[in-house]
Amino acid sequence: MxxxxxxxxxxxxxxxxxxxxxxxxxxxxxxxxxxxxxxxxxxxxxxxxxxxxxxxxxxxxxxxxxxxxxxxxxxxxxxxxxxxxxxxxxxxxxxxxxxxxxxxxxxxxxxxxxxxxxxxxxxxxxxxxxxxxxxxxxxxxxxxxxxxxxxxxxxxxxxxxxxxxxxxxxxxxxxxxxxxxxxxxxxxxxxxxxxxxxxxxxxxxxxxxxxxxxxxxxxxxxxxxxxxxxxxxxxxxxxxxxxxxxxxxxxxAGQRMAADHAHALLLRDRLLARLRVPVEVNGSLDRRWPGNLNLSVPGVTVPLLKQLPGLAISSGSACAAVTGRPSHVLLALGLPDAVAKASLRLGFGRFTTDAEIDAAADQINAAVQQYLEERA
CATH class of the missing domain: 3.40.640.10 (Type I PLP-dependent aspartate aminotransferase-like (Major domain))
Incomplete structure (x- = not known):
């Protein structure tokens, strides 16, 4: 595997x-x-x-x-x-x-x-x-x-x-x-x-x-x-x-802070550019650590994690993953329960490659398109 x-x-x-x-x-x-x-x-x-x-x-x-x-x-x-x-x-x-x-x-x-x-x-x-x-x-x-x-x-x-x-x-x-x-x-x-x-x-x-x-x-x-x-x-x-x-x-971290930030920003922008499905970024995109990207997909109200076995990602805090409850953070932003449960948190950093970002975008595109086609 x-x-x-x-x-x-x-x-x-x-x-x-x-x-x-x-x-x-x-x-x-x-x-x-x-x-x-x-x-x-x-x-x-x-x-x-x-x-x-x-x-x-x-x-x-x-x-x-x-x-x-x-x-x-x-x-x-x-x-x-x-x-x-x-x-x-x-x-x-x-x-x-x-x-x-x-x-x-x-x-x-x-x-x-x-x-x-x-x-x-x-x-x-x-x-x-x-x-x-x-x-x-x-x-x-x-x-x-x-x-x-x-x-x-x-x-x-x-x-x-x-x-x-x-x-x-x-x-x-x-x-x-x-x-x-x-x-x-x-x-x-x-x-x-x-x-x-x-x-x-x-x-x-x-x-x-x-x-x-x-x-x-x-x-x-x-x-x-x-x-x-x-x-x-x-x-x-x-x-x-x-x-x-x-x-x-x-x-x-002190020596690499600027380089790590620039690398994360490039990866984030690359991922967003390669997504062919509409997404909404949860939380301010401007005042944000670029190594975090929390996404909701309009029209998707079921958790997508099971449809993305090739990605090690989460729908919220790792500490709360066992509860199955929607993220209290996303609920605090005003997102409905179903949207909060379906959101994806992607985190990348120092060792993430462009190729990994491209493959992740392709997998998300395919999973969302399949879900929307099945619902049509």
Whole structure:
């Protein structure tokens, strides 16, 4: 059986060979605990700190502001729970957007179930939040505002600096879920006024199972994991091998950011040009990471994934694929349930070729035309 063409970069990216090579020494031989006071520990700690420096440099952050976690889901949980349960915290309201990742929305809903208050702000039909709507949702009781940098399903890029100004205007902490934005778009935590930011390695050609939380100095949050107190409150032995890979992935992402963006843009435009069937792009096409293309086909109201066995793509978030429910992101844009279920999310990036894009377009054209002919 021929392997499907991988166009699910939004779910995870392939491991860059240079990253894999950097991780290799920290398996069998470099097994030391980076918190141990001996040669093996010192070597592992040096690798961890080198990675921390690379990640901090990519977002213009102090090195000590980066705390490693298991991924963006843990970082999101830590940010939201940490702010709401911080010592002396008297504010009880969280404000977030309707199109956020489930790890933000469900964490916020959990906090609401134990006494917090939650305000979910709608977005426009293009997936971007209206500044007026957000401003009207804010008040002196808001502890935290959380917004995604690049949406995982529709790729739209929110105006982080504008959201930060509104959040700080009422004295709230501003958290960004940058799982899909870190290493792909330029994010300067100082210039954008970001207080907390969640990032992960496996969206930038790094390993799965490792991420980080950026915390602006003097931003007070309660630890999520208690124990040995590693990582300034995030307890647990650090996975040196994964972190070493994360650091190299961040360094490569910084070096290749412009080239990766240009490559993704060319691929996206090539795919759209080769589609012979009418499609509608879900979410703003202008304010968007070009490696994401979320499409609806007018007249198609059944999922097309089964008709596209030659493509590894999705109809929404990989995290929500098992539920069978329509994407909450597409519903928030105003799409009907059936259209949301039938939409396709294509993700491509560093290792995607022109030939793969051409073959994908041909397969989509054939599947849609067959469906429409059968319905005629």
């Amino acid at each position: 021929t392997m499907p063409i991988y166009l699910d970069y939004g779910a995870t990216t392939p491991l860059d060979p240079e990253v894999a090579a950097a991780m290799a020494p920290w398996g069998v031989d470099g097994f030391g605990n980076p918190h141990s006071a001996h040669m093996w520990g010192y070597k592992a700690k040096a690798a961890v700190e080198l990675a921390r420096e690379a990640i901090a440099a990519l977002i213009n952050a102090p090195v000590e502001s980066i705390a490693f976690t298991s991924g963006a889901t843990e970082s999101n949980n830590w940010a939201l729970k940490g702010v709401l349960t911080a010592p002396g915290q008297t504010r009880r309201r969280i404000v977030t957007l309707a199109t956020e990742h489930s790890s933000v929305l469900e964490t916020a809903q959990y906090l609401a179930s134990i006494g917090a208050q939650l305000t979910v702000v709608p977005v426009r039909a293009d997936g971007l939040v209206d500044a007026g709507d957000l401003a009207r949702a804010l008040g002196e009781d808001v502890a935290l505002v959380s917004a995604m940098a690049v949406n995982n399903e529709i790729g739209v890029v929110q105006d982080l600096a504008a959201i930060s100004r509104l959040a700080h205007g009422v004295g709230a902490v501003f958290h960004v879920d940058a799982a899909q934005g870190f290493g792909k778009i330029a994010i300067d935590v100082e210039a954008s006024g970001i207080d907390l930011m969640s990032i992960t390695a496996h969206k930038i050609y790094g390993p799965k199972g490792v991420g980080a939380l950026y915390r602006r100095p003097f931003t007070v949050i309660t630890p999520l994991l208690h124990g040995g107190g590693q990582e300034d409150g995030r307890s647990g032995t650090l996975p040196t091998q994964l972190i070493a890979g994360f650091g190299v992935a961040a360094r490569i």
